[in-house]
Amino acid sequence: MDFFARQDQARRKTKWLVVYFALAVASIVVMLYGVALVGNFYVAAKMHSHGGDAMVGFWDPKLFFFSTFITLLIIAAGSIWKTMELSGGGGALAESLGGRKIEQTTKDPDERKLLNVVEEMAIASGVPMPQVYVLDDEDGINAFAAGHSTGDAAVAVTGNCMKKLTRDELQGVIGHEFSHILNGDMKLNLRLIGILFGIFCIATIGRILMQMRSGNSRDRNPLPLVGLLLLIIGSIGVFFGRLIQAAVSRQREFLADASSVQFTRNPLGLSGALQKVGGYTSLVTSPHAPDAAHLFFGDVNGSQFFDLMATHPPLDQRIHAIDPQWDGKFKRVPDEKRDEVYRRETGTAPPLFEQPLARNILAGAILADDGTPSPVIHSTSVLPSLGNPTPQHLRYAEQLRDALPDNLRAAARDPLAATALIYALILDADEKLRAEQLAEIAKRISPEISKQTAALFPDVAATARRARLPLVNLAIGSLRNLDPRDFVKFAGTLDWLVGSDGQVELFEFVLQKIVQRHLGPKFGVGRAATVQYYTLKPLVPDCVAVLSALANVGSDDAGEVQKAFAAGAPWLRAPADVPLELLSRGQCGVETIGAALDRLALAAPIIKKNLLEACARVVGADGVILETEAELLRAVADTLDCPIPPMGVGE
Numbered sequence: 001m002d003f004f005a006r007q008d009q010a011r012r013k014t015k016w017l018v019v020y021f022a023l024a025v026a027s028i029v030v031m032l033y034g035v036a037l038v039g040n041f042y043v044a045a046k047m048h049s050h051g052g053d054a055m056v057g058f059w060d061p062k063l064f065f066f067s068t069f070i071t072l073l074i075i076a077a078g079s080i081w082k083t084m085e086l087s088g089g090g091g092a093l094a095e096s097l098g099g100r101k102i103e104q105t106t107k108d109p110d111e112r113k114l115l116n117v118v119e120e121m122a123i124a125s126g127v128p129m130p131q132v133y134v135l136d137d138e139d140g141i142n143a144f145a146a147g148h149s150t151g152d153a154a155v156a157v158t159g160n161c162m163k164k165l166t167r168d169e170l171q172g173v174i175g176h177e178f179s180h181i182l183n184g185d186m187k188l189n190l191r192l193i194g195i196l197f198g199i200f201c202i203a204t205i206g207r208i209l210m211q212m213r214s215g216n217s218r219d220r221n222p223l224p225l226v227g228l229l230l231l232i233i234g235s236i237g238v239f240f241g242r243l244i245q246a247a248v249s250r251q252r253e254f255l256a257d258a259s260s261v262q263f264t265r266n267p268l269g270l271s272g273a274l275q276k277v278g279g280y281t282s283l284v285t286s287p288h289a290p291d292a293a294h295l296f297f298g299d300v301n302g303s304q305f306f307d308l309m310a311t312h313p314p315l316d317q318r319i320h321a322i323d324p325q326w327d328g329k330f331k332r333v334p335d336e337k338r339d340e341v342y343r344r345e346t347g348t349a350p351p352l353f354e355q356p357l358a359r360n361i362l363a364g365a366i367l368a369d370d371g372t373p374s375p376v377i378h379s380t381s382v383l384p385s386l387g388n389p390t391p392q393h394l395r396y397a398e399q400l401r402d403a404l405p406d407n408l409r410a411a412a413r414d415p416l417a418a419t420a421l422i423y424a425l426i427l428d429a430d431e432k433l434r435a436e437q438l439a440e441i442a443k444r445i446s447p448e449i450s451k452q453t454a455a456l457f458p459d460v461a462a463t464a465r466r467a468r469l470p471l472v473n474l475a476i477g478s479l480r481n482l483d484p485r486d487f488v489k490f491a492g493t494l495d496w497l498v499g500s501d502g503q504v505e506l507f508e509f510v511l512q513k514i515v516q517r518h519l520g521p522k523f524g525v526g527r528a529a530t531v532q533y534y535t536l537k538p539l540v541p542d543c544v545a546v547l548s549a550l551a552n553v554g555s556d557d558a559g560e561v562q563k564a565f566a567a568g569a570p571w572l573r574a575p576a577d578v579p580l581e582l583l584s585r586g587q588c589g590v591e592t593i594g595a596a597l598d599r600l601a602l603a604a605p606i607i608k609k610n611l612l613e614a615c616a617r618v619v620g621a622d623g624v625i626l627e628t629e630a631e632l633l634r635a636v637a638d639t640l641d642c643p644i645p646p647m648g649v650g651e
Helices: 003-049 061-088 090-096 109-125 159-164 167-182 185-210 223-264 267-279 289-295 315-322 338-346 379-385 391-403 406-412 415-425 431-444 447-462 465-479 484-499 506-519 537-554 558-572 590-600 605-619 627-639
Strands: 131-135 143-146 154-158
Touching: 003 061, 003 185, 003 223, 061 090, 061 185, 090 131, 090 143, 090 154, 090 185, 109 131, 109 159, 109 167, 109 391, 109 465, 131 159, 143 167, 143 185, 143 289, 154 159, 154 167, 159 167, 167 185, 167 223, 167 267, 185 223, 185 289, 223 267, 223 289, 223 315, 223 391, 267 315, 379 605, 391 465, 406 415, 406 447, 406 465, 415 447, 415 465, 415 484, 415 506, 431 447, 431 484, 465 506, 465 627, 484 506, 506 537, 506 590, 506 627, 537 558, 537 590, 537 605, 537 627, 558 605, 590 605, 605 627
Parallel strands: 131 154
Antiparallel strands: 143 154
C-alpha cells in the first residue's frame, strides 16, 4: 500500500467509526429509555400510594423522545467539548496526560538522545519537527504520536522509554510513531478521543448521581438508583467505546511495527523495545490514559476481560512478526548507568551522538554547494518514496543534521533565532538590496534579529539547496513556541520580505505557504485542512495553475515550457471534456498559485496523488529532476501535507 492508499484507508476507517458510534449511541438511547421508564413507574407508584390514578405503559412516545433528546444532548456536548479541548493538536493531548515539553536547546543527555532521534526521523520523512514531550511521572515504557496534521504533531514518550531503551530501541519506537504520522492514523485517533468522550459522559453522570443523598431519611431519594442504572448503562457505553478503539487500532499497530522495521532496517531495535515493555510494563497511570489507549505504543489498560477489547495485539505476536528468532523471554534492564547498559547489551561503546558531537567529514559533502554534480533523480521515483522513507534516508538525515554549521543548528532549535534563520533563507544575493532588507527587519522586529539574520546569511548561502527544506522543517518545530504577538510580527515581516525585491520566486512563495500552513492554525490565523473535494473537476483550474507555474520555472523557452506542461497534464486524469491549457507566466502569479494550493490542500488523497505525479512529470520532462526542481517539488508537496523524503538518496 502506498502513502495515498494508507491515507484513504484511514479516511474510510473514519466512516466506519461513525457507524460504530451510531450503533453505540442507539443502544444507549434504548437503555436510557428503559431507565426513564423505571423512573416513570416509580413516580406512578408513589402517586398511586397517595390515592392518585396514574397509568403507565411500556411505550410512551413523549418520554422516549424526551429521553432521546437528553441523551443525544449529553453525548454531543461531551464530544464537542473534548474535541474543542484537543483542537490545539498533539501538544494539548500530551499536556493533558501530564507531559512536559522538551526544549530543543536541552543539554540533558537522555533528552538530547530523544530529540536527535526525532530530528533524524523528521528530516528523513520530510515532515516538520514535531513537538516532543516526556511523561515524567509514568513508570511504564510507552509512547504515542498525536495531532491533526504534521503541522501540530507531537511525539510523547514516558520517562523510562527515554532512559531505559538503547538508541536502536528508541529509534524503533519513534519509527513506529512516525508511521502513525505518515499513515494518517494520528488525525483519526485524535478524533476518536473526542467522539468517544461523549459516550463516556453517561457513566460519569451516573457516578455523580450515586453520590447524592436526600437530607430527609424518610424521603426515598431515587437519584442514587437512577445513578446506578446510568453507571451500568454508561459502562456498556464504555464497553462499546473500547470495542471501537480496538477496531480502529489493533491491525494498524502491526502495520506501524512493519513500517518501523522497513524505515530503520533494524528489527532487533523494535523487538528489543517490545521485549523491555514485556519485562517492565506499559501501563500509564494518568486518569485520561484509557481515553487515549488506542494512541499508545503499548497497552495502557493492563489485561482485558475479553481479548477483543484490547487496543493492542499481544506482545508475543508483535515480536514474533518482526523477530521470528525471539526466544520468548522478556528482558528487564536493572537500574544502571546508561553507558553500562549499552555496553552490556551491545558489546560496544555508546555511539557518538551520546558523546560530544563530532563533525562527520563525509557528511560535509552533503552540504557543500560547490558545483559537485547533483544526484540523478527520475520522475518515476517520486511517488513511490512519498511517505516511505528508507534506511538510506535515515542515515542521510543523521549526516546532514550533524554536518550543519553549529550556528544554523542552534538557530533552528531556538524560537527567536529560528525567525532569523527563515529570513536568512530568502535574503537577496544583491548586497545593496540585502542591506535594505536587514534595515527593514530591524525596524519591524528588532535590531538583534536583524544582526542575527545577517550573521546566518553567509552559512545559509553556502549551504546546498538540498539542505534548505530540512532547515525549514527543523525551524518550524521551534517557531511553534513563539509568543503569538511575535508570530504576527514574524509572519508579517516574512510576507514583506518575500516581495521586497519586486519579484517572487516560486520557492520563496511556497516556503511562505509552508510556514503559514504549519503554524497558522497554532496561532489562530488558519485552520487545519479537512477533505472537501472528492472529485477532480472543480479543481482542474487549480491543478492547471500549479502545473503551468512549474513548467514556466523550468525554462524560458516557450516550446520547452509547452513540452513540460504536456508531459504532466495527462497524469491528472481529468475528465475528457475538461480542457487542460497551459497558462502564461503572468496568468499563474503568486496570488493564483496561493489560492490554488489552498483549495488543493482540501482535496481527497487520490486527487493529490494524481497532481503530484503530474508535477513530477512536468519538472522531469527532460528526463531528470534537478536539485532545485526537486526541492521545489518537495515544497509544493509539503503545502498539500504530502511529505516527500529527500530525493536522490540511495538511487
